[in-house]
Amino acid sequence: MTDTLSNDDINVWADDPNGPVALCLKQALVPVEGEGGVIFPPTYADIGYNIDTLSDGTRVATIDSVGAQANRIEPIFRQPPYADLVPQIDIVYGNEKTLSIMDAGHRLGDALIRCVEADKATGFDLRKAAQDAFQALLDRNDATEIAKLAPTSLVFGAWDSRDTQAKLPRIVQSVIRAWDVSDLHRSAQYNPPIDYAALDVFSDAEKEKQEGNPKSPLAQRGFVHVPAGKSHGGIVARGPINRDVTVNLVALRRLGGDTAEKLRRYVLGLSLVAAAAPLDPFLRQGCLLVPDTRSPAEWTLVARTGERRPIGLSEEIAYSHAKSAASDFGVGESRSLSFSKARAREDAKKSDKKAKTAAA
Template identity: 40%
Template sequence: MNDINHLIQDRNAVAISVSQKLEPMEGRQSPIYPSTYPAAEKQGHRFETPYNINQLKDGRMVATLDSIQSQANRMEAAFVEELAHAVPNVTVAAGDRVVMLTELPHRLADAVIRASELHDAIRDAFEAYDAGDPSLIAKLGPTSLVYGAWDSRDTRVKIPRLIRSEIHAWDVDVFTRSAQFSGTFSREELGFTEQEWKKGADIGFAPTPSVDAHGGVMVNGDIQQLATLHLGQCRALERATPGLGTYVLGLALAGLWTGGREYTLRTGCWLVPEGTPEVTIVDRLGQRTALELTPEAVLAFLDGPALTAARQLDVPLEDAQAIAANFDIKAGRALLKTKGET
């Protein structure tokens, strides 16, 4: 099965599943560093770590290297430059800085753009979506239909994710590390008193030890990216607005095959693909059929059927139709007052 075009009409196909094995750029001999999170009180937790690690029944530990939200932001980042021609040019300015809508982590529900001149248009788009018409969302911020959005401070409308992706490392051992900072000059050379020297550890003058700090994880099993694209949701958009499912499918696939294959996650967690991805169509009975999906085929679908459908829907893709908004500090302060009310 190698044709993308038929997937919107094939009611038997429920999802595209992508599995990509990865490995550290430095090789398997080096620990890698997942994201760190603030410490939380955990009753009965067998290990203390700032990483997001879960323990299986057999004792193995699985580390989340990149979350669903982070993966969505990486995919959407491709629409800032490489795929910018495929979405409306919507920007928001605050102070001297101007960013594209696709750079905002909460998309159309982001507080910054909600507190701008586009507030009423965005509210109308969410309310229309809730009433069964997703076309206004598509004309403002179509990536909200791909990566989801929750207008939690106003209409309370939720747009589900069309695609989700995560990267996990299986069967990990948690490492710690210790280090010792030694200043170049002694206390006497610098002329500090003993009391001043003790305070100097916080500034960077005096020797400072760091003991049993988090030191990454050593991966004994697989590192794997798992992504799922919900074709049923594409068809629901197509039924609501003919052509929209095709457009959104093109955005989802292009985002996955560009930003979604960016594996430089953070310092100490640079990954590279191990072999080619396994891509399958999942049907209603759970059977899987291989799908040959190359970057060239994905971009051809986006620039062909997907963008043709978008133009027929009057999605503003030309630069002459760019939409620029300015952050309104008064509207932002009004949003602050709603904290706790919802």
């Protein structure tokens, strides 16, 4: 039987040092074309599709990696109603373009954070504030200031690899894999709409020389016939396509600070929202996945003993808890700050200096 959750039930997960170790979601997905439809995984340098072969011969394909899933989920905190749960820090750059720090790949540890100028009106310096927040985590295990600046860095993880070296483990981890897969290939042929050589744009000899070579100048500009040889054509999954989400409650309970209880409940609320929010089904061209209605998603609470208990967690329950916890903790201040070319150049010179020292 699935339990009905209250705020008090959820708070225990954040408060009890001997409480459960994780929440796990297993969600079956299916291509919009139906079972057996061709889907396109991501391609990686040197290997193409990331397909592993297990000892029994089963081939498993990564459809969306942990990092990719985090980058897809995090933007929900820029949209209502979830935007009110976290501070919105936007960085203005270039020709009045704006970027949220939730779009920065390394979050609070991203190089961009070091390249923001101090606010002239308030004196607030994001670079210093981030450095101080990471240092507080290292010195006192106090994550309060990180939660005030960029709480999604606690949810999805961050590494201040170019400065304090502070590391934040992911509390929410999500990945999509397809099982028992076969990969396909495809070929193509580009045909120009007219014969440019016949119109004396170039000679027949030049056409004959460059036609069929995709690296030739005329081929690259689309003036001659170009065949595209055998390339990735997607995969077919004979086994399930599963999305596995884990909320690490042990890592959550290790967060400390002067208001540790409120902090942990707040971060848990954000983590539950991130985990329970509906998946954006459009992963990439040729990969549009939806929940498999024949196999409903299941949330499981995993105890230290290994006991597994089904939990009735929904998007509505997660948001209700997160809203209450955010009110108790106090959401950090939203800000609009400006990119500093001078600070970026200064930081780049530091990197150049380190490289020269290492090479000496």
